Amino acid sequence: ASAPTSSQELAIPNDFIGCIIGRQGSKINEIRQVSGAHIKIASATDGSAMRQVTITGSPTSISVAQYLINALEMAKYTMQAASSAATVDLNMGFSQSTPTASTAATSMAVLAATTPAPTTINVHSPSTLSAIQNPHYAIPVSSLLGMKSLPVLAVHPAAASSLTQGLSPYTAKMTTSGVKKSERQKFAPY
DNA sequence: CACCCTA
Numbered sequence: 069a070s071a072p073t074s075s076q077e078l079a080i081p082n083d084f085i086g087c088i089i090g091r092q093g094s095k096i097n098e099i100r101q102v103s104g105a106h107i108k109i110a111s112a113t114d115g116s117a118m119r120q121v122t123i124t125g126s127p128t129s130i131s132v133a134q135y136l137i138n139a140l141e142m143a144k145y146t147m148q149a150a151s152s153a154a155t156v157d158l159n160m161g162f163s164q165s166t167p168t169a170s171t172a173a174t175s176m177a178v179l180a181a182t183t184p185a186p187t188t189i190n191v192h193s194p195s196t197l198s199a200i201q202n203p204h205y206a207i208p209v210s211s212l213l214g215m216k217s218l219p220v221l222a223v224h225p226a227a228a229s230s231l232t233q234g235l236s237p238y239t240a241k242m243t244t245s246g247v248k249k250s251e252r253q254k255f256a257p258y
Numbered sequence: 259c260a261c262c263c264t265a
Contacts, residue, residue, distance in 0.1 A: 086261045093263025100264080108265055119262090 076130045079118040080141070085109065087144045088121075088137055095140065103133035 080088060089096045089109065100107050105125030112119060123133045 083260090085263095086259090089262050089264095091261045091263095093261090095261080096263050106265080107263090109263065111262095122265095 072127070073125055074127055074130065075122060075124040076134065077120060077122050078134070078137075079113075079116075080109075080121050080137070082112060082117045082119060084141050084144055085119040085121075088140050099133055099136045103129045103136065105129035105133040107133055 087095070088099075090098075096107060096109065103123075103125065105123050108122040108124070110120040110122070121137070123130045125133070
């Protein structure tokens with residue numbers, strides 16, 4: 069108990085758990101490594117189409133893990149919304165959640181870009197840790213749900229400018245229709 | 259579209 073670890077549990081629908089785990093667990097393992105948190109996904113809950121996910125680690129690790137999971141979840145949610153956009157249109161506020169999703173996905177790339185090694189994300193890299201575990205901002209879980217802009221973006225103005233370039237084609241394509249297949253791969257770079 | 263990992 070030398071490390072200030074805590075734990076957080078959240079329920080993920082069965083439809084989303086596949087996206088979060090990824091093929092052969094590639095995505096969840098990536099999340100485990102980049103967040104430094106222990107993530108346990110229980111077997112399918114009988115009766116409720118939910119998988120119990122337990123995240124254990126430092127508060128920061130938990131925040132990062134939850135952020136990544138939320139980003140993937142939101143990406144899938146946006147995709148499903150686009151499928152049934154003919155019925156629900158954008159009145160549910162997806163016009164706001166959509167750019168947030170792209171920001172979240174790109175933030176992962178920012179975290180990855182912070183590491184010197186392009187192949188695998190090294191959690192023990194000092195540069196990565198200083199970026200994630202900066203004591204100046206403790207990421208409250210509540211802000212993750214309301215994700216407006218990630219503090220990381222404020223710390224990396226250069227990265228933010230490159231983000232703007234990457235977001236431009238997104239905004240251009242978000243014309244209520246025509247959002248179907250190729251876009252979702254950009255949402256899930258893992 | 260599904261992806262099923264690790265304790």
